[in-house]
Amino acid sequence: MEIKRRDFLKVTAAAGAVAAIGLPKLNAFAAGQAPAATGSMKGEWIASTCQGCTAWCPVEFFVQEGRIDKVRGNQFSKANGGYVCPSGHLMIPQTYDPDRIKVPMKRTNPQKGRGVDPKFVPISWDEALDTLADKMMELRKNNEPEKLMYMRGRYSSTSTDLLYGTLPKIFGTPNYYSHSAICAEAEKMGPGYTQGFFGYRDYDLAKTKCLVVWGCDPLSSNRQVPNAIAKFNGILDRGTLIAVDPRMSASVAKANEWLPIKPGEDGALAAGIAHVLLTEGFWSKEFVGDFKEGKNLFKAGATVDEAAFVEKQTHGIVKYWNIELKDKTPSWAAKKTLIPEEQIIRVARAMGKAGSACAVWMGPGVAMTPRGTYAAMAVYALNGILGSIETEGGVFQSSSAPVEKFPEIKKSFIDEMAEHHGHGKKIDGRGAKDMPAMMSAKPGSGVVTNNVANGLLKNPDAIKVFISTWSNFVFSATGTQRWEKAMAKMPFFAHMVTNASEMSQYADIILPATFAPTEKLSIIGNMANLHGHISIQQPVAKPLWQVKSEETEVMWLLAEKLKSKGFANLYDYYASFEDPETKKKPTNASEFAEIAARISSQKVWNGKEKQKGDQIAGWADFKKKGIYNSETYKYKKNWGKDNPETKKFEGKFKTETKKFEFYSETMKKALGEHAKKHNTTIDDILKSSGYEAQGELAFVPHYESPKRHGSDKEYPFTFIDYKSRLNREGRSQNTVWYQEFKKVDVGDESWDDVVKINPIDGKKLGIKTGDTVRLTSTTGSIVTKAKLWEGVRPGTIAKCYGQGHWAYGRVAAKDYAKAQPRGGNNNELLVDDYDRLSGATARNGGFTGVKIEKV
Ligand SMILES: Nc1nc2c(c(=O)[nH]1)N[C@H]1C(S)=C(S)[C@@H](COP(=O)(O)OP(=O)(O)OC[C@H]3O[C@@H](n4cnc5c(=O)[nH]c(N)nc54)[C@H](O)[C@@H]3O)O[C@H]1N2
Ligand SMILES: Nc1nc2c(c(=O)[nH]1)N[C@H]1C(S)=C(S)[C@@H](COP(=O)(O)OP(=O)(O)OC[C@H]3O[C@@H](n4cnc5c(=O)[nH]c(N)nc54)[C@H](O)[C@@H]3O)O[C@H]1N2
Numbered sequence: 001m002e003i004k005r006r007d008f009l010k011v012t013a014a015a016g017a018v019a020a021i022g023l024p025k026l027n028a029f030a031a032g033q034a035p036a037a038t039g040s041m042k043g044e045w046i047a048s049t050c051q052g053c054t055a056w057c058p059v060e061f062f063v064q065e066g067r068i069d070k071v072r073g074n075q076f077s078k079a080n081g082g083y084v085c086p087s088g089h090l091m092i093p094q095t096y097d098p099d100r101i102k103v104p105m106k107r108t109n110p111q112k113g114r115g116v117d118p119k120f121v122p123i124s125w126d127e128a129l130d131t132l133a134d135k136m137m138e139l140r141k142n143n144e145p146e147k148l149m150y151m152r153g154r155y156s157s158t159s160t161d162l163l164y165g166t167l168p169k170i171f172g173t174p175n176y177y178s179h180s181a182i183c184a185e186a187e188k189m190g191p192g193y194t195q196g197f198f199g200y201r202d203y204d205l206a207k208t209k210c211l212v213v214w215g216c217d218p219l220s221s222n223r224q225v226p227n228a229i230a231k232f233n234g235i236l237d238r239g240t241l242i243a244v245d246p247r248m249s250a251s252v253a254k255a256n257e258w259l260p261i262k263p264g265e266d267g268a269l270a271a272g273i274a275h276v277l278l279t280e281g282f283w284s285k286e287f288v289g290d291f292k293e294g295k296n297l298f299k300a301g302a303t304v305d306e307a308a309f310v311e312k313q314t315h316g317i318v319k320y321w322n323i324e325l326k327d328k329t330p331s332w333a334a335k336k337t338l339i340p341e342e343q344i345i346r347v348a349r350a351m352g353k354a355g356s357a358c359a360v361w362m363g364p365g366v367a368m369t370p371r372g373t374y375a376a377m378a379v380y381a382l383n384g385i386l387g388s389i390e391t392e393g394g395v396f397q398s399s400s401a402p403v404e405k406f407p408e409i410k411k412s413f414i415d416e417m418a419e420h421h422g423h424g425k426k427i428d429g430r431g432a433k434d435m436p437a438m439m440s441a442k443p444g445s446g447v448v449t450n451n452v453a454n455g456l457l458k459n460p461d462a463i464k465v466f467i468s469t470w471s472n473f474v475f476s477a478t479g480t481q482r483w484e485k486a487m488a489k490m491p492f493f494a495h496m497v498t499n500a501s502e503m504s505q506y507a508d509i510i511l512p513a514t515f516a517p518t519e520k521l522s523i524i525g526n527m528a529n530l531h532g533h534i535s536i537q538q539p540v541a542k543p544l545w546q547v548k549s550e551e552t553e554v555m556w557l558l559a560e561k562l563k564s565k566g567f568a569n570l571y572d573y574y575a576s577f578e579d580p581e582t583k584k585k586p587t588n589a590s591e592f593a594e595i596a597a598r599i600s601s602q603k604v605w606n607g608k609e610k611q612k613g614d615q616i617a618g619w620a621d622f623k624k625k626g627i628y629n630s631e632t633y634k635y636k637k638n639w640g641k642d643n644p645e646t647k648k649f650e651g652k653f654k655t656e657t658k659k660f661e662f663y664s665e666t667m668k669k670a671l672g673e674h675a676k677k678h679n680t681t682i683d684d685i686l687k688s689s690g691y692e693a694q695g696e697l698a699f700v701p702h703y704e705s706p707k708r709h710g711s712d713k714e715y716p717f718t719f720i721d722y723k724s725r726l727n728r729e730g731r732s733q734n735t736v737w738y739q740e741f742k743k744v745d746v747g748d749e750s751w752d753d754v755v756k757i758n759p760i761d762g763k764k765l766g767i768k769t770g771d772t773v774r775l776t777s778t779t780g781s782i783v784t785k786a787k788l789w790e791g792v793r794p795g796t797i798a799k800c801y802g803q804g805h806w807a808y809g810r811v812a813a814k815d816y817a818k819a820q821p822r823g824g825n826n827n828e829l830l831v832d833d834y835d836r837l838s839g840a841t842a843r844n845g846g847f848t849g850v851k852i853e854k855v
């Protein structure tokens with residue numbers, strides 16, 4: 001990254017201003033692989049884990065005299081090769097953000113609303129937890145523990161079990177919700193209903209010959225940014241990089257082929273490409289199988305006899321062709337997608353030639369859309385046709401590293417009230433006739449995060465005490481006005497966060513949380529580059545404020561409080577934990593946090609079971625190295641085999657047929673169960689959930705037309721939302737580095753928030769770069785700056801998600817005290833809508849129509 005002198009001065013001046021108020025000097029511009037000392041002071045690298053995005057990179061911090069100066073990827077990490085992405089660096093200013101919540105606070109103004117001063121006053125931890133415990137005990141006294149709600153935003157992959165997995169169960173409420181449905185849940189439906197894998201995929205990028213990034217921008221975001229940055233050049237050297245995205249992204253800028261698809265038409269493009277792959281004989285003979293007679297009978301428009309084809313690892317390729325693909329020619333797809341027919345054919349051939357070394361990297365741009373389940377299946381199914389499932393250069397299920405579970409929550413910790421009230425109806429509407437939420441092939445099992453706001457508005461008495469951690473739904477959820485309304489009426493809200501962001505403005509109690517990557521002790525697991533890993537998260541520098549870890553320390557202290565008020569079960573459960581080596585039981589909050597981390601990670605360092613990956617010599621060694629990497633994922637791990645004894649094929653995919661399902665028996669079964677529960681037909685379920693498919697079409701990946709809110713006439717522009725390279729989800733905008741380097745996002749401007757409009761549209765509307773414009777959808781309205789830019793088609797406009805904070809701190813907001821935003825929040829425009837088969841919130845696929853006015 002080139003830093004111009006002028007910019008450099010601005011950044012160091014800003015860092016200097018922080019130093020002047022007594023905070024550490026920032027030294028992050030020192031060379032990438034710094035020596036053991038920077039400047040005259042000695043220092044050391046201490047391992048931890050970044051959670052800025054879902055890559056959850058193992059990292060190391062360079063610490064001098066207790067101050068963090070620099071960050072890099074963990075040198076032992078096989079997932080990131082020792083590097084962080086640009087936004088990894090923002091952990092330093094986030095740690096030392098002068099606007100952090102430094103002590104517990106309570107609200108003294110009972111009125112709640114945007115721009116209403118909460119009149120927070122500092123209180124002690126003791127008073128804060130005492131107040132919260134009193135509120136909770138009141139619920140139990142009134143025999144209504146279900147009126148406690150817990151919602152988690154970002155979380156630790158292990159210690160979340162001590163809060164999310166424990167508190168609701170022991171206290172007795174069914175009302176606990178994760179943020180996952182506003183994250184990327186719909187993506188899981190693609191591999192889920194074809195391959196039986198409801199999870200995020202990995203890629204063999206070192207060997208890929210053709211990479212198709214589809215509805216994501218792996219150089220900027222998604223789930224393994226440093227690995228993508230390191231490997232993209234190799235792919236360009238070896239083969240072809242294809243990007244399917246309606247706007248010019250960082251990956252598009254590198255790509256050999258850009259398919260600027262009309263938003264929401266991904267199912268059509270996938271069908272067109274599949275049509276070419278089949279008619280031109282590019283399917284994998286090894287994975288899919290072949291025609292008995294060896295002659296390709298896939299001819300446009302022609303129905304094929306199922307008996308003519310013998311499948312190997314797959315189920316239903318001919319049904320898929322007959323039901324969906326036979327008429328979906330590239331020329332049909334070209335009309336829908338606005339991608340020229342020649343390009344569709346050219347791209348399909350490039351993919352076909354790379355065969356099982358072609359990986360289709362499907363992202364939320366395809367899936368997090370209304371009706372996204374079927375688009376995700378259609379795009380993911382291309383991997384099945386190409387046979388690139390677990391092959392050299394292909395697509396993989398996730399790797400993992402061994403994590404030990406916490407002790408079981410015994411029946412004795414769950415009293416009658418908890419048992420009775422803990423299994424009641426959830427307020428997120430999952431499992432309703434029109435909200436199948438069929439995650440993991442179980443109807444009614446998926447969380448519907450964003451519908452919680454609707455549940456609260458419909459039934460304001462449902463929840464009386466609300467606890468949330470590391471979240472900001474008032475900013476991060478689409479149709480966010482609903483959250484503002486619901487939160488304004490919430491009787492009691494406790495927020496455990498680092499900054500007073502939008503949601504915290506509605507809090508009755510704010511508890512200052514540790515900034516996880518630099519101050520928290522926990523164990524984090526993830527994968528990339530064909531390796532799973534677990535890594536430590538530990539305090540690398542002494543916290544400057546009265547912060548505590550929400551999932552461990554705070555829970556211990558809260559459990560003590562509840563015990564002192566007559567409810568001991570939570571405390572008794574935590575106190576039953578035992579250190580895996582010393583067998584010592586925790587006696588205070590910090591011992592509890594340490595024992596929990598040691599329990600989770602013990603398998604990789606206790607030497608009891610030989611691990612196939614890294615060898616770690618004990619807890620101290622693990623803390624020092626910071627990471628355990630698993631062995632490399634084996635090619636074709638889940639491919640089935642013919643059993644020579646029974647002469648039967650034994651499949652391993654977790655689908656109904658144990659094969660890769662182009663005809664999803666798994667979907668058929670799940671939809672059948674859901675329909676039965678509601679005494680109706682599958683067709684009726686689909687219709688009431690807003691899908692177009694009827695009959696057999698529902699069981700194959702297929703095209704559904706894009707849904708749109710707002711008429712073309714009144715709202716002529718289609719809105720494209722995407723993430724900044726510097727977004728740490730919704731959390732980094734209060735750092736000056738974010739604002740200063742915002743221009744690293746293609747088309748964006750530093751310290752600003754611009755809506756990108758094609759110059760042709762600009763001319764029509766009489767709008768120039770720099771004009772202030774009002775964007776309005778059926779849901780809301782924001783004011784922002786216009787920028788004319790060729791990176792979007794006429795008729796579409798793009799704006800990065802991240803800016804538009806009216807709280808959080810003095811950098812993120814234009815005027816924190818007056819609740820004035822810097823730019824506009826996309827979620828005030830985006831409509832509250834869902835892919836109802838998964839329960840996931842729509843944010844992509846151009847479902848929100850917008851009008852533009854000059855102000
Ligand atoms: N329009 C649009 N909306 C989106 C997205 C998008 O791309 N476009 N992305 C979506 C996605 S993928 C996700 S996952 C969600 C995320 O949305 P949320 O789950 O709501 O999370 P954030 O907004 O990142 O969380 C911000 C809060 O975390 C607190 N915080 C920051 N660091 C820490 C920490 O270390 N510990 C604790 N305890 N608190 C901390 C801050 O004070 C702040 O209140 O947003 C979604 N919203
Ligand atoms: N830098 C950074 N990286 C992150 C995060 C972050 O905040 N910042 N957050 C992490 C999290 S929590 C998650 S869940 C992941 C997932 O996050 P991403 O993979 O980044 O997903 P989105 O932000 O939804 O990306 C949407 C992409 O799809 C494109 N798009 C929009 N509409 C359409 C469409 O109709 N068709 C197609 N083909 N494309 C479309 C957008 O232009 C954009 O490139 O990223 C993680 N990585």
Ligand code: SF4
Nearest residue numbers: 050052056057085088
């Ligand atoms: S922001 Fe994401 S990709 Fe970047 S260093 Fe952190 S975890 Fe890794």
Ligand SMILES: [Mo]
Nearest residue numbers: 054182183184
């Ligand atoms: Mo996410």
